[in-house]
Structures are given as C-alpha cells and as structure tokens.
Amino acid sequence: MATLVAAHQFADHIIQTDTDANTKAAPGWNGWRHLLSHVGTYHATALAMLMITITALDISMTITGLAAGLGFSAISHAFLDRRWPVRWILNHTGSAAFADRQIPVCGLYLADQALHYACLWVSALLIACL
Numbered sequence: 001m002a003t004l005v006a007a008h009q010f011a012d013h014i015i016q017t018d019t020d021a022n023t024k025a026a027p028g029w030n031g032w033r034h035l036l037s038h039v040g041t042y043h044a045t046a047l048a049m050l051m052i053t054i055t056a057l058d059i060s061m062t063i064t065g066l067a068a069g070l071g072f073s074a075i076s077h078a079f080l081d082r083r084w085p086v087r088w089i090l091n092h093t094g095s096a097a098f099a100d101r102q103i104p105v106c107g108l109y110l111a112d113q114a115l116h117y118a119c120l121w122v123s124a125l126l127i128a129c130l
Contacts, residue, residue, distance in 0.1 A: 015041050025083040039078045043070055050127075062130055069127030076119035086112045 016038050023034040047070060054061055079085055090099035090111055101107035 015045050024081050031082075035078055035081055038081065039074055042077065043074050046070065046073065061127060065127045065130035068130050069123040069125075072126055073119060073123040076122075077116065080112060080115050080119070083108070083112075086115060089115070 020034045020038040023031060024038050025031055026034070050061075050066070050070075053059070086108055087099050090096060090107070095107070095111070098107035099111070
C-alpha cells in the first residue's frame with residue numbers, strides 16, 4: 001500500500017502536466033485525451049515503482065493480482081478524475097457545502113484525494129490477495 005500511495009503522490013504531483021491537470025475533466029475528446037494521458041503516465045509510474053519494490057523486497061506477486069489491482073486503479077482513477085463523480089458523491093451524502101468550500105481548504109480536492117486513497121487500498125488488496 002505504501003508503494004501505491006507514494007506512486008500516487010509522485011505521479012499526481014510531479015508526472016502530471018499542468019495541461020493534463022487542467023483539462024482532464026473537460027467535455028469531449030480533448031478532456032478524454034488529457035485524462036488518458038494522465039492515467040497512462042500515472043500507472044506507468046505506479047508499475048515501475050511496484051516492480052522496483054517487488055524486486056528489492058523479493059515479494060512474490062501474481063500477474064493476475066497485478067493486472068486486477070492496476071486495472072481497478074486505472075478505471076477508478078479515470079472515473080474520479082472526471083470530477084463530477086466526486087461532486088455527485090458529496091452532494092448525495094449530505095456534504096454539498098463541503099464540495100463548494102474553497103477556504104480554508106478545497107473540499108472537492110480533499111474528497112477527491114480521500115476517494116483515490118480508498119481506491120488504492122482496494123488495489124493493494126487485489127494485488128496482495130490474487
């Protein structure tokens with residue numbers, strides 16, 4: 001799990017371009033193109049970090065587990081990064097005001113990151129258990 005969280009922080013804050021970050025939720029092909037670019041580079045980074053960790057720590061993993069975990073991560077990451085799902089979740093769980101909050105923190109951003117971490121936890125379980 002720690003490797004996936006480190007990959008998330010590295011890929012989301014260093015590998016992701018400003019254009020991808022600003023455009024990945026835009027409507028139409030342009031938004032999807034930037035979203036797929038981001039999710040692709042993000043998961044290439046995660047795979048590289050996982051391979052280094054697996055090799056360095058001599059951990060046994062199955063191809064099925066890796067494929068299931070990274071597949072779930074890619075699909076959930078792309079879904080959440082369209083931004084409307086995070087707002088929808090907040091609006092339907094009694095947190096509409098939090099979704100609109102900008103000061104002292106951006107509520108939508110914090111919820112987005114929490115949901116990404118929850119999905120990384122599921123991905124780690126899939127990788128470890130399959």
